Amino acid sequence: MKRIGLLGCGAIGTQIALAIDSGRIPGTLTHVYDASKEKASELVSKLNSKPEIVENSHLLSSHSVNIIVEAASQDAVKDVGLSVLQNKRDLMIMSVGALLDESIYDILSDACDHFKKTIYLPSGAIAGLDGIKSVKDELESVSITTTKHPRSLKGAKFFETSQIDLNAISSPTKIFEGSAKEAVSLFPANINVAALLSLSGIGSEKTIVKIIADPNTDKNTHHIEAAGKFGKMDFTIENFPDSNNPKTSRLAILSAIETLRKYCSDDIQIGT
Numbered sequence: 001m002k003r004i005g006l007l008g009c010g011a012i013g014t015q016i017a018l019a020i021d022s023g024r025i026p027g028t029l030t031h032v033y034d035a036s037k038e039k040a041s042e043l044v045s046k047l048n049s050k051p052e053i054v055e056n057s058h059l060l061s062s063h064s065v066n067i068i069v070e071a072a073s074q075d076a077v078k079d080v081g082l083s084v085l086q087n088k089r090d091l092m093i094m095s096v097g098a099l100l101d102e103s104i105y106d107i108l109s110d111a112c113d114h115f116k117k118t119i120y121l122p123s124g125a126i127a128g129l130d131g132i133k134s135v136k137d138e139l140e141s142v143s144i145t146t147t148k149h150p151r152s153l154k155g156a157k158f159f160e161t162s163q164i165d166l167n168a169i170s171s172p173t174k175i176f177e178g179s180a181k182e183a184v185s186l187f188p189a190n191i192n193v194a195a196l197l198s199l200s201g202i203g204s205e206k207t208i209v210k211i212i213a214d215p216n217t218d219k220n221t222h223h224i225e226a227a228g229k230f231g232k233m234d235f236t237i238e239n240f241p242d243s244n245n246p247k248t249s250r251l252a253i254l255s256a257i258e259t260l261r262k263y264c265s266d267d268i269q270i271g272t
């Protein structure tokens with residue numbers, strides 16, 4: 001059985017841990033860490049098979065695990081990504097926006113090659129990356145329009161310098177339009193999906209992101225349009241937000257669980 005270390009015990013981390021505990025993911029959760037010890041303890045209290053809570057994130061990969069699952073933040077990826085690979089563990093990343101920093105991407109990609117380890121990026125809260133990857137060389141334009149309730153956007157770095165008052169928005173309002181690279185830095189906990197799209201397609205400078213705050217929606221909606229010599233693709237994913245973290249969609253959690261289930265199983269692999 002594969003041994004798993006978990007970094008981040010919030011909305012995604014908790015559901016992954018429960019999926020391992022119930023046997024849905026055929027692995028063993030051996031170690032966990034969260035910046036908040038309380039959150040780590042709360043998670044462990046929900047599990048039948050108790051993992052050890054380690055004292056800092058670097059200790060996770062010093063134990064005998066096969067993979068570290070990151071479900072914490074872009075900073076966490078930047079902080080521990082390299083040491084996980086140096087310790088010869090695989091790594092699954094949810095805070096994919098971290099990889100739009102080219103120096104981080106290059107360091108982690110070189111380390112995968114050097115240490116013969118793999119980084120897994122689940123498709124997260126979107127669908128269609130299989131198609132985007134296949135037509136990559138023929139793509140001319142890619143955009144993603146993300147619509148969320150203002151409460152799902154609260155706390156983003158963008159608002160530190162913007163005049164926009166989320167509480168005053170009474171109808172669907174475009175609050176941001178720019179490159180995926182800018183978007184993941186200004187909305188680090190909201191638009192990791194734009195990083196996935198960029199890495200699968202034409203890169204983070206050319207992938208266009210629009211963010212709409214809609215006080216009338218109860219969904220996190222991602223509308224992706226891609227066009228090029230191959231033809232056109234158009235996907236709309238209407239996600240229900242997680243009940244504990246409205247920024248995060250249910251699909252992101254399910255996609256993380258499915259990626260880890262596949263990692264832990266000898267099974268038929270479907271899709272690109």
Ligand SMILES: NC(=O)C1=CN([C@@H]2O[C@H](COP(=O)(O)OP(=O)(O)OC[C@H]3O[C@@H](n4cnc5c(N)ncnc54)[C@H](OP(=O)(O)O)[C@@H]3O)[C@@H](O)[C@H]2O)C=CC1
Binds near residue numbers: 011036
């Ligand atoms: N790829 C995708 O499609 C998606 C990616 N995400 C991303 O996945 C990540 C997890 O999401 P989610 O579970 O909903 O988030 P939560 O906020 O619910 O949980 C994250 C947990 O990780 C902790 N944490 C943050 N930074 C660190 C760190 N450096 N070291 C240790 N613990 C840390 C947080 O603590 P504290 O609260 O104290 O900061 C929190 O307890 C986020 O970065 C999110 O943006 C989310 C949805 C979709």
Ligand SMILES: O=C([O-])CC(=O)C(=O)O
Binds near residue numbers: 125191192239248
């Ligand atoms: O869960 C979502 O809808 C998208 C999200 O938060 C992200 O990409 O960071």
